[in-house]
Amino acid sequence: MNNSDNHITCQTTQHQLPDWLSGELPAPDRVAFDAHVAACPDCQQEVAALQQLWQRLGDRSANAVPEPGPQVRTQFYAMLDQFVAEQPTVPTGTWARLTNWLQHQTAAVWLPRLAYSLLLVSVGVLAGYWLQRQQSPDLAYRQQIDTLSTQVQAMRQMMMLSLLENPSATERLRAVSYTKDINEVDGHVIDALLMTLNNDPNVNVRLVTLEALADLARDPRVREGLVQSLSRQDSPLVQVALADVMVKLQEKRSLKPMRQLLQQPNTNDLVKSKLEQTIKELS
Structure with missing residues (x-):
């Protein structure tokens, strides 16, 4: 983009977001970026959401099982x-x-x-x-609780899979949040989350899905899916977040797709810098 051009598109704004967030966007481009965001409600909402998610990427906590009241x-x-x-x-x-x-x-x-x-x-x-x-009432009570818990887990899983197909990004975000309440995640849930990570049109949904999958990385299918996702992402934010996850998991199988991504001419400069740092840490 010509730095003297004061009119930019929403797509250009999305590609400039990493540099804008890191403070590395040149002053003329930043002026055009701020002017566009100030006049575009959709971009205002996108920037605000991504600022929050950018701060939350490294802050993950294990899910606590709620105690009975x-x-x-x-x-x-x-x-x-x-x-x-x-x-x-x-x-x-x-x-x-x-x-x-x-x-x-x-x-x-x-x-x-x-x-x-x-x-x-x-x-x-x-x-x-x-x-x-004396033990019979306690055993019957425990069996009832186990049965009820199983039914609730199945209901949450079914609701999550249904909401992931909702056209509303807000509903899809809510669907991903249900993974924190599912104790045993099966193959259907993992496949649905990986598909969302690779194909969802909304960057926010993909970032939240990546966060949920990182918490499930003890499953070998999840780790393999995250490695393969590196070559399928076109969003700089998701690429950087994936690199952070690979370092956290110490997943050396990600070195090859990261080197391939590094060689692509359309890879964002901030992403290239992050990939080079990640490759050094994993090598």
Whole structure:
């Protein structure tokens, strides 16, 4: 672009964003850039969003599993007390008759030993029965919680996959955020996120998707997909963010696609500088 040209397009503004964010955009170009953004509401929104995302790229935190609320514990113990109260008590009449019979047989030498053995066996059986009864409500409660959790996870996954196909970028961003609430991410979710990273028309959505995938990089399919994505990106912001992720993961398989990207004539100068630095760190 001619530096003396005061009229630039939205596409030119998008390509100048990395230099503008890093403060390396020449003064004449910066004047034209600021003038265009001041007159273009779409570019104003894009610049504001990218400034926030640029600051958040290195700030990722592990998802904490939410603890059950205090009402869950209260309801559980109330259910447990009600269950125990409804159980029939062990009749004592039989034990009383057995004890009287044993007392009448104390003259015999072998009867005390037999009675003691029978008592031990009976106590063991009753203790096992009582423990099983005590544990049954807790086991049933845990099974109900596990089943409910599985259903919620499946619902979140289904909602996420559906929203990723929404034409609204805001809805697609919301879909990506659901990955933080999914404990077990399967192949369908990973494939959908990688497709979004490589093909979504909105740079913001791709950056947020990259952040979500970086948190799932313990999966070999995710790491492989991130490496392959380097050669499919045309946004300087996404290219720089991918380079940061490769350093964080210490993914040496990314060296080849980064060198190839470095040789392409249309690669942004800021991206080339970042790639050269990343290659040195991984080599």
